[in-house]
Amino acid sequence: MLDQSIQELESRSLARIASATTLEELEAVRVDSLGRKGPLAQAGKEMGKLPPEDRARIGKLLNSARQNLEQALEAKKRGLDSGSLNARLEAEWLDVTLPAPGPRRGHLHPITRIQRELEDLFASLGFAVLDGPEVETEYYNFDALNIPADHPARDMQDTFWLDGGNLLRTHTSPVQVRGMERLGPPLRMIAPGRVFRNESVDASHEHTFYQLEGMMIDRDVSVAHLLYFMKTLLAAIFHRDVTVRLRPGYFPFVEPGFELDIQCLICGGSGCPVCKQSGWVELLPCGLVNPNVLRMSGIDPGEWNGFAFGLGLTRLVMMRYAIDDIRYLQGGDLRFLEQF
Amino acid sequence: MKFSYNWIREFVPTLHEAPGPLERLITMKTAECEGVEPVGELLSGACVARVESVEPIANSHNARAVVDAGLHGFKTVVCGAPNCRPGMLTAWAPIGKKVINGVESDGMLASPAELGINKDHSGIIELKAGAPGDPLPRCAPDAVIEIDNKSITHRPDLWGHFGVAREVAAILGLKLRDAVDLSLIPSAPPAIGIQIEDFSLCPRYSALVFENVSIGPSPYWLQARLTAIGLNPINNIVDMTNFVMAELAQPMHAFDADLLNGGTIFIRPARFGEAFRALNDQNYTLDASNLVIADAAGPIALGGVIGGAHSAIGAKTTRVVLESANFQASSIRKTSAAIKLRTDASIRFEKAQDPANTVRGLARAVELLREISPGIRIVGGLADQKKEMPAPPPIALRHDWLERKLGRSISPGEVRRILESLEFRFDEPQARVYSVSVPSWRSTKDVSIPDDLVEEVGRMVGYDSITPVAPLVPAAVPPANPTRKFQHEVRAVFVDQGFTEVYNYSFLSEESVRAFGFDPAAHLRVSNPIASDQALMRASLLPGIWKNVTENAKHREAFRLFEIGLEIHKTASGLPDEISHLVAALYERHGDGAAGLYELKRAAECLMPGAEARPAAARPFEHPARSGELVWRGQAAGRIFEFHPSLVESGRAAILDLDLRQVESLSALRTKYAPIRRYPSSAFDLSVVCPLREHAGNLQTAIASLSGPLLESIQFVRQYSGPPLDEGQKSVSFRVTLGSPERTLSSEEAGDIRTRIIEGMRSLGYELRL
Numbered sequence A: 001m002l003d004q005s006i007q008e009l010e011s012r013s014l015a016r017i018a019s020a021t022t023l024e025e026l027e028a029v030r031v032d033s034l035g036r037k038g039p040l041a042q043a044g045k046e047m048g049k050l051p052p053e054d055r056a057r058i059g060k061l062l063n064s065a066r067q068n069l070e071q072a073l074e075a076k077k078r079g080l081d082s083g084s085l086n087a088r089l090e091a092e093w094l095d096v097t098l099p100a101p102g103p104r105r106g107h108l109h110p111i112t113r114i115q116r117e118l119e120d121l122f123a124s125l126g127f128a129v130l131d132g133p134e135v136e137t138e139y140y141n142f143d144a145l146n147i148p149a150d151h152p153a154r155d156m157q158d159t160f161w162l163d164g165g166n167l168l169r170t171h172t173s174p175v176q177v178r179g180m181e182r183l184g185p186p187l188r189m190i191a192p193g194r195v196f197r198n199e200s201v202d203a204s205h206e207h208t209f210y211q212l213e214g215m216m217i218d219r220d221v222s223v224a225h226l227l228y229f230m231k232t233l234l235a236a237i238f239h240r241d242v243t244v245r246l247r248p249g250y251f252p253f254v255e256p257g258f259e260l261d262i263q264c265l266i267c268g269g270s271g272c273p274v275c276k277q278s279g280w281v282e283l284l285p286c287g288l289v290n291p292n293v294l295r296m297s298g299i300d301p302g303e304w305n306g307f308a309f310g311l312g313l314t315r316l317v318m319m320r321y322a323i324d325d326i327r328y329l330q331g332g333d334l335r336f337l338e339q340f
Numbered sequence B: 001m002k003f004s005y006n007w008i009r010e011f012v013p014t015l016h017e018a019p020g021p022l023e024r025l026i027t028m029k030t031a032e033c034e035g036v037e038p039v040g041e042l043l044s045g046a047c048v049a050r051v052e053s054v055e056p057i058a059n060s061h062n063a064r065a066v067v068d069a070g071l072h073g074f075k076t077v078v079c080g081a082p083n084c085r086p087g088m089l090t091a092w093a094p095i096g097k098k099v100i101n102g103v104e105s106d107g108m109l110a111s112p113a114e115l116g117i118n119k120d121h122s123g124i125i126e127l128k129a130g131a132p133g134d135p136l137p138r139c140a141p142d143a144v145i146e147i148d149n150k151s152i153t154h155r156p157d158l159w160g161h162f163g164v165a166r167e168v169a170a171i172l173g174l175k176l177r178d179a180v181d182l183s184l185i186p187s188a189p190p191a192i193g194i195q196i197e198d199f200s201l202c203p204r205y206s207a208l209v210f211e212n213v214s215i216g217p218s219p220y221w222l223q224a225r226l227t228a229i230g231l232n233p234i235n236n237i238v239d240m241t242n243f244v245m246a247e248l249a250q251p252m253h254a255f256d257a258d259l260l261n262g263g264t265i266f267i268r269p270a271r272f273g274e275a276f277r278a279l280n281d282q283n284y285t286l287d288a289s290n291l292v293i294a295d296a297a298g299p300i301a302l303g304g305v306i307g308g309a310h311s312a313i314g315a316k317t318t319r320v321v322l323e324s325a326n327f328q329a330s331s332i333r334k335t336s337a338a339i340k341l342r343t344d345a346s347i348r349f350e351k352a353q354d355p356a357n358t359v360r361g362l363a364r365a366v367e368l369l370r371e372i373s374p375g376i377r378i379v380g381g382l383a384d385q386k387k388e389m390p391a392p393p394p395i396a397l398r399h400d401w402l403e404r405k406l407g408r409s410i411s412p413g414e415v416r417r418i419l420e421s422l423e424f425r426f427d428e429p430q431a432r433v434y435s436v437s438v439p440s441w442r443s444t445k446d447v448s449i450p451d452d453l454v455e456e457v458g459r460m461v462g463y464d465s466i467t468p469v470a471p472l473v474p475a476a477v478p479p480a481n482p483t484r485k486f487q488h489e490v491r492a493v494f495v496d497q498g499f500t501e502v503y504n505y506s507f508l509s510e511e512s513v514r515a516f517g518f519d520p521a522a523h524l525r526v527s528n529p530i531a532s533d534q535a536l537m538r539a540s541l542l543p544g545i546w547k548n549v550t551e552n553a554k555h556r557e558a559f560r561l562f563e564i565g566l567e568i569h570k571t572a573s574g575l576p577d578e579i580s581h582l583v584a585a586l587y588e589r590h591g592d593g594a595a596g597l598y599e600l601k602r603a604a605e606c607l608m609p610g611a612e613a614r615p616a617a618a619r620p621f622e623h624p625a626r627s628g629e630l631v632w633r634g635q636a637a638g639r640i641f642e643f644h645p646s647l648v649e650s651g652r653a654a655i656l657d658l659d660l661r662q663v664e665s666l667s668a669l670r671t672k673y674a675p676i677r678r679y680p681s682s683a684f685d686l687s688v689v690c691p692l693r694e695h696a697g698n699l700q701t702a703i704a705s706l707s708g709p710l711l712e713s714i715q716f717v718r719q720y721s722g723p724p725l726d727e728g729q730k731s732v733s734f735r736v737t738l739g740s741p742e743r744t745l746s747s748e749e750a751g752d753i754r755t756r757i758i759e760g761m762r763s764l765g766y767e768l769r770l
């Protein structure tokens, strides 16, 4: 008799579980069948009243019914859970093609970009990055660089003079002098920065532009070493091997002085409008540091010597990005600046 | 400076290198050339021709001329020149046949300008002599090589053809023919006295007197030479002085001897206020810093710069004093700069010319004058005053040192050959230690130390012969540049927040400075500005950024930009104070501007965590109700504000101006580590009712100071205005968190503090909503 009612309960409950559509219905089935006051629990309590020969059989039957129901409930619950999750997920549709709110990332100025690239490059070669003032004394800008007053070389750089007798540095070379005074030999340094020349502005001339000065002071520095550094540097700047040549150039702070040309990267040396059909592009002045300059900065030229070079940072930026009008660089136009 | 190829070849007769390759060689070994231009191309094939007949052509200004062109035969040429007449000798050039005015014209009759002889194109050239078919005497097509003046600043000798010819001969290993025959100077007592007051300003003054001079045009070949290099032929005497200058780099001046007063030339400083009328018809008032050439009556030339109008050579001149002098370079430069007159002479003298060259110039002049002023006679002998100029001591050059400098080996014989080809004197007193004497034309300024000889050897042996070599130096970490690193970090922060970097000029106009209420007089001023609106050095980045905002607002509805640059502040003495600043701008055409200002404030806090904005009196360009001072770690670090609406036509621009030097030094302060609190903290909210314009920051400060030492943090939660609050009132809520590193606070302790705050705020006049 009991056997039958247990089996009936089990099959009835399994049917209810199967037809349940919500977690609440399922919970009701659980309470009705497996609850502490449910029929199975009741049957369990009444076990003691059964004749001993029936106990084991009924006990097995009860356990199996409980297990079957628990498994069915668990399985049904998982099904119902994922169903409601799916419904929620479905409701939470987002248009991922919409633009994200908030500002877009800004842009570094192209001169900053190239300058940082060069700073990192030189730092990796053991060069310090030094700074100097934009307003300089005549001494640092000229005299200490072997350009005394009334030297015709002063005409090579049209100078902005300031009331009171100072000037706007016409090159980053004064930082060499400050570097030699401050750090002494041996020295490897660069000085990127803003320089000024009293020139009228057009598409290819600016009164304000950027240079990168470099210097190495050590023992027995030669033209061969200068060439090595320049080739290494230019290969890194242009991301390819470059052919360079030195020819005489006159700058009072170096002796001998050179103009360094690179073989035209556009035509590879066969001649094109960029290199004015010569196959070569003038890139940077350089040379071995004039012993007078070392002496004036308190370095004994009998013991130390070195090389120096000046890279036109603005010009390099224009070459790198094929910018055809220098005025854009200080024009503040976002339509230009946002391209970098 | 332009150089004639034919002229150079006169001194290097075996030169066969064509002008193009020669130009490249000069560039690689001596000085930068800027190109080769052909001149006088028409002279190729041109010949003397006699005009046989001239007939008018109906309905045309042109005429039909028949010329005898010698071996070319008779030619019919259409010619429009007014001076074309039968019997004249002119030049015929074979340029092919062409029908003009219905007449077949074979070749052309050429004007002096067309032949490249001078600028005269008023008619066809008139020749005085020659047989039809002969080439024009000593006139030939030429090529002009232009050398960059800047690259010969240090080479006084290269300002003349002979100097360049010497280089060419050395480069190619050819023989150089001297331009000068010193034996042409007669030895006789001088016909004129010379008195030099200060030999340091005028180390040498040489002169010759000539009589029976005839003034007229120079021969065509000489005119062609001058024209080719860009000088204008004037008359034979003046042309001769220019010719010698272009050949030997020795400027000369010719005075009309009959217009001079007295028999002595004085070289002296000008007297203060002395008047001088120059050849260019300008009047100059001189002072003692100007060196003059004077006769008994006054200045006759401004030494080394320009001659005087009064004693100038004219058509009636028959006697000439020819000056060939040497002047101190820096004095010439000063005078020429002071009177703003740079002449071909002053440009050469300021390069420090060779005093030995004065007499060489005169010798060359004698030779030329005999040809171009037939019948001319020298009166007396050479007048020559000079200070004794001992030759500089020879330079000691060690061979091993030379090789170490170049970074390649070179044979002693090669060193010797190179230096001697450039006319250095070479001795070897010890093995591989050379004693090198510098020629006079290189010793004035150019070559004085062994390093200068490295250049001579290096350029001639060819820098392309040097193989790059890595230096053997110790690996070392370079000293850091924290300021630059910091600024790059600042850039990264702002770019990440959506700001784009701009660069502005360092110059400002007085107008823009005034527009911002700054005092122009407080700015450092450029003495020689490029334009009057770029005369002041910026003491603020704001005017530049304002311009960026205004310009970009024409194209954009909203944008963010920033600049990092130097403010330049005048100081009482010495160099100005250069302070690095960051100015950022956030512009929005629409909206009330509040969001922009707070976004900018947040960006500032990315750089300065915990920075506070404190209300501050607005400056004239700031929105009077929207400006504040930024304080970080107790120090003022900058300003945040909105531009005054009068500065921004439409829309609003929030501005951040930070003193990066200050921010950097505050960034360097190390925050000390505090252990993570082990005991729970307790928090409660407080809402303070206050007038609408009460600053939340003030309330927060007041609450914080009432909270006492157990305050862990205080945070703004929200603010509210509207019912049930009264009109003009708002409620500002804060969350106060209390705690102790040593224990858990009891609820009584926390309650006491809360009560203390509430009572304290009430006593300050605030109502609290609890």
Ligand SMILES: [Zn+2]
Residues within 6 Å of the ligand: A264, A265, A266, A267, A268, A269, A270, A271, A272, A273, A274, A275, A276, A277, A279, A280
């Ligand atoms: Zn090319």
